[in-house]
Amino acid sequence: MNRYETVFIVTPVLSEEQAAETVDKFRKFLKGKGAKMKHEEHWGLRKLAYPIQKKTTGFYQLFEYEAQGDAVNLLETEFRRDERVMRFLSTRMDKYHVEYAESRRNKSKEKKPKAETTTA
Amino acid sequence: MADEIRYLNPIDIETKQAKYCRFKKHGMKYIDYKDGDFLLKLCNEQGKILPRRLTGTSLKYQRKVSQAVKKARHLALMPYVADMLK
Numbered sequence: 079m080n081r082y083e084t085v086f087i088v089t090p091v092l093s094e095e096q097a098a099e100t101v102d103k104f105r106k107f108l109k110g111k112g113a114k115m116k117h118e119e120h121w122g123l124r125k126l127a128y129p130i131q132k133k134t135t136g137f138y139q140l141f142e143y144e145a146q147g148d149a150v151n152l153l154e155t156e157f158r159r160d161e162r163v164m165r166f167l168s169t170r171m172d173k174y175h176v177e178y179a180e181s182r183r184n185k186s187k188e189k190k191p192k193a194e195t196t197t198a
Numbered sequence: 199m200a201d202e203i204r205y206l207n208p209i210d211i212e213t214k215q216a217k218y219c220r221f222k223k224h225g226m227k228y229i230d231y232k233d234g235d236f237l238l239k240l241c242n243e244q245g246k247i248l249p250r251r252l253t254g255t256s257l258k259y260q261r262k263v264s265q266a267v268k269k270a271r272h273l274a275l276m277p278y279v280a281d282m283l284k
Contacts, residue, residue, distance in 0.1 A: 085232070085273055087273070087274070126274035127234075127271075127274045127275060127276050127277040127280075128274060128277050128278065130274055136274070138273075140232075165272070165273060165274065167269060167272055167273050169231075169269070172228075174227040174228035175228050177227070177228070178227070178228040178230060182230075
């Protein structure tokens with residue numbers, strides 16, 4: 079079971095919940111393939127550095143999961159079939175990448191409690 | 199009278215600063231393709247990747263940088279061609 083990280087962009091034409099619904103579709107697909115979701119991030123609507131399919135913004139979504147090798151191929155064919163997804167990129171995570179991802183998550187956790195204390 | 203000339207500010211002789219690989223120095227093992235602003239430091243205004251001779255990074259990390267930048271470009275986090283990026 080290798081660790082993979084996939085980032086994909088959903089077209090901004092959809093409304094917020096339609097975008098969330100597409101993301102949920104891929105989440106279920108991965109679970110169906112026996113993948114364990116480690117971490118998810120939703121960067122929301124972001125400006126693209128260059129227009130893709132004549133659109134300048136997109137919903138970014140990140141999945142970090144453990145899966146079999148072939149599960150990733152199936153996921154990618156699923157991405158190609160779904161026209162709501164503009165672009166996707168899956169990378170295999172080596173040990174330095176895993177370390178980095180964990181340290182990044184703890185850093186974001188540290189930031190959050192600090193924010194809460196100030197608002198409370 | 200004004201026998202010795204005193205400069206207003208000391209002339210700085212071009213001291214050749216030894217270049218170092220920032221990844222080895224700070225012990226960064228992984229270059230993330232997702233944080234664009236760090237990768238921007240390694241590109242010039244047109245969005246091109248800076249060569250090793252300017253940044254001084256070692257070959258191993260320069261390859262990782264170029265892979266990360268190309269992934270970031272694919273995900274539209276960084277432009278392929280830009281003007282006055284900085």
